[in-house]
Structure formats: C-alpha cells, structure tokens
Amino acid sequence: MADSENQKFCLQEVLESFKSCLSPEKEIYIEHYVSGWKGLVKLLNSLGSLFGFISKDAVSKTQILMNFLKSENGPHYATVQSMVKFELDNKLVDVDKKGIYPESGCRTLLRLHRALRWLQLFLERLRTSKEDDKTSVMCRDAYNESLAQHHPWLIRKSAGMAFYSLPVRPAFFEVMNVGTPEQVVDVLGKAVPLLCEVYQITEELYQKHNLLDLP
Numbered sequence: 184m185a186d187s188e189n190q191k192f193c194l195q196e197v198l199e200s201f202k203s204c205l206s207p208e209k210e211i212y213i214e215h216y217v218s219g220w221k222g223l224v225k226l227l228n229s230l231g232s233l234f235g236f237i238s239k240d241a242v243s244k245t246q247i248l249m250n251f252l253k254s255e256n257g258p259h260y261a262t263v264q265s266m267v268k269f270e271l272d273n274k275l276v277d278v279d280k281k282g283i284y285p286e287s288g289c290r291t292l293l294r295l296h297r298a299l300r301w302l303q304l305f306l307e308r309l310r311t312s313k314e315d316d317k318t319s320v321m322c323r324d325a326y327n328e329s330l331a332q333h334h335p336w337l338i339r340k341s342a343g344m345a346f347y348s349l350p351v352r353p354a355f356f357e358v359m360n361v362g363t364p365e366q367v368v369d370v371l372g373k374a375v376p377l378l379c380e381v382y383q384i385t386e387e388l389y390q391k392h393n394l395l396d397l398p
C-alpha cells in the first residue's frame with residue numbers, strides 16, 4: 184500500500200480536493216477528483232480488513248485515471264468534459280458492447296461517479312443523525328439507494344457485512360479529524376452541497392452522451 188494511503192484521514196482535506204476540482208466554467212478537473220477519492224481511501228483503510236476489497240477497487244480505479252493523466256494523452260484527461268470528448272471522438276469507449284475497452288476513462292469514472300452518489304447520501308444522513316443513530320444503518324440505506332443497484336449479489340452481501348463493523352457515530356466523527364461533533368456537522372453541511380454539484384454536473388454530461396449505463 185502506498186504511503187499516502189496510510190496517512191491520517193482529514194475530512195477538510197477531502198473537501199478541499201472536491202472544491203478544487205470545479206473550474207469557474209464548471210468543468211471537473213480529474214486530478215483533484217481523484218485526489219478527493221484518495222483522501223477517502225485513507226479513511227477506508229483505517230476501518231479494518233473487511234473494507235479491504237472496497238479500498239482495493241477504489242485504488243485501482245483512481246490509478247487507472249491517474250495513468251491516463253500521466254500518459255501521452257494526458258492533456259485530454261485534464262477534465263471529465265475533455266476526457267468524454269476525447270474518448271468518444273476516438274471511439275475508445277465500449278458504448279454498445281463489453282470487452283474492447285474495459286478500462287476506458289469514461290467507464291472507470293462512471294464507477295466512482297456512482298459511488299459519489301452513495302457518499303452524498305451517506306454524509307447527508309450522518310449530518311442529520313442523532314448521537315445514538317447507527318452508522319451501519321445510515322451506510323446501508325445510502326448504499327441500497329445508490330450503488331447496490333449496480334452490484335451483483337456477492338458484492339452486496341460482502342459490503343453489507345463490512346457495514347456492520349463500522350464504528351459508532353461518536354467514534355466515526357473522531358476519525359474525521361475535524362474537531363467537536365458540532366464542527367463535524369458544520370463541515371458536512373459544506374461537503375454535501377459541493378459533492379452534490381460535482382455529481383450533478385457529471386450526471387448531466389453522461390446523460391447527454393448516453394454514457395450512464397456503460398458496461
């Protein structure tokens with residue numbers, strides 16, 4: 184595991200990354216988008232081995248996008264909008280069938296985009312929760328409302344088991360490294376609309392190009 188994935192999680196840092204990923208023209212910078220996910224993976228890695236398979240998948244998807252960014256086509260992968268245009272113009276996406284480009288930028292980012300919807304729903308539940316509400320239930324409900332619809336039975340079962348091992352709300356708030364519970368709620372209040380905006384821009388772009396069901 185890379186050193187950066189072992190570092191302490193900080194919610195504020197994740198928020199900064201997602202903030203920086205929006206250009207004034209509302210384009211989404213892939214580098215900052217990925218860096219937001221890398222920050223989240225730090226938290227996942229601190230939750231124990233039951234979350235290992237989730238972390239592995241998130242790391243692999245962020246790595247695919249970073250590799251595109253570092254490749255000779257890197258400038259085309261600067262933003263989600265330029266990536267979509269480049270891959271569609273050059274027929275680098277499996278629009279109709281599976282198998283030719285199983286690791287295109289568009290399908291890889293779509294997986295993280297769906298996970299962003301889960302994150303948004305989970306954080307909103309956390310923000311409005313009471314002290315003794317169960318994080319596992321909040322996480323499960325957010326998952327069932329979003330990502331679960333795209334996952335096969337085995338992944339859904341494994342994810343469900345992992346959720347049971349989530350720390351209780353006060354311990355979870357501690358891990359966020361923000362401060363008092365009131366400060367956590369305050370930061371979550373800023374995080375949710377921001378994630379919502381990033382999600383909405385991507386959703387509309389993918390919808391416009393018919394990319395929301397990429398295999």
Ligand SMILES: CCCCCCCC/C=C\CCCCCCCC(=O)N[C@@H](COP(=O)(O)O)[C@H](O)/C=C/CCCCCCCCCCCCC
Pocket residue numbers: 194223224226227236237238240241294295297298301306322326330333338342349359398
């Ligand atoms: C204030 C912060 C608190 C929240 C912190 C959350 C930290 C979460 C960090 C990362 C989330 C993981 C994102 C996972 C991306 C999953 C993408 C995906 O759907 N991949 C599947 C499909 O990919 P392909 O096979 O088509 O290439 C893949 O099959 C999935 C594998 C792993 C299972 C994913 C389950 C996701 C559950 C939601 C995350 C729960 C984390 C709970 C931590 C609180």
